[in-house]
Amino acid sequence: MRIEVDARGQVCPKPVIMTKKELDNLSEGILTTIVDNEVAKENVSKLAGSLGYEFSVDKGKDNEYYIHIKKGEVNGEVSVCIPDTFKDLTIAIGSNKMGSGEEKLGNILMKSFIYTVRETTPYPSSIVLFNSGVYLTCEGSEVLEDLKALADEGVEILSCGTCLDYYNIKDKLQVGGITNMYSIYEKMRNANNTVNIG
């Protein structure tokens, strides 16, 4: 069975949602999602990869991409290999302050927290940031140095794209990647432990 999802002209996260929905309906076969921008291509590819499906991308004219996703028997368990330097832990940061209360204290606690994460092994496997938490990965953040060091060690650092967009700081991102709600939830769900800080 072949299905086509035309997600041209759709903005993030619509192409991912459309693809996911069709993939869920599809029992076996190939699904092709057509998008017209690179971000959507990346996000749809990431979705396919994270679900453990084989996929390939063809570039069409202009900025069009055809992402072919093969849904069938998943080749074994999609296992993520976690070396000793990492703990199977996701840290979810929903604010640029730690805890509720006075702003000054919250700021200083967050700095102190991130520093501690950087100084302690094993490292978390990923850190996801959302809402005002995304300020921490952007220009002007006082914890950039630590987050960059963590990223260099291999910790996956992901900032919520919707949030960067809302605060209008997408072009200020200095460390890690941009992600969407699917990946945020996936990081939380797939890790053995999730710690929420905010």
Add this chain to the structure above:
Amino acid sequence: MKKDEFGVVTFKSTHHAIQGESIFKKKEISFRTIPTPREITVSCGLAIKFDLSAMDRVKEMIEGNELDFDGVYKYVKNNGNYSAERII
């Protein structure tokens, strides 16, 4: 393994630590606010870490009564061992 040395200023309270931060900022001394290392158990939970090259400027601030601090330490991380030596 790498050896890491730096200075640490501790404070009597969190408020003093926040105040200390703004003084360091004003003086343009590069610093990091960190949880007070376990080896220095006294004082409040937050401390300021700075490069040892700035030690003289930190001493100056202290002599000029500009910094309301509790202690100044030289902190050494060596092969996973930590030690703190009180300087002031």
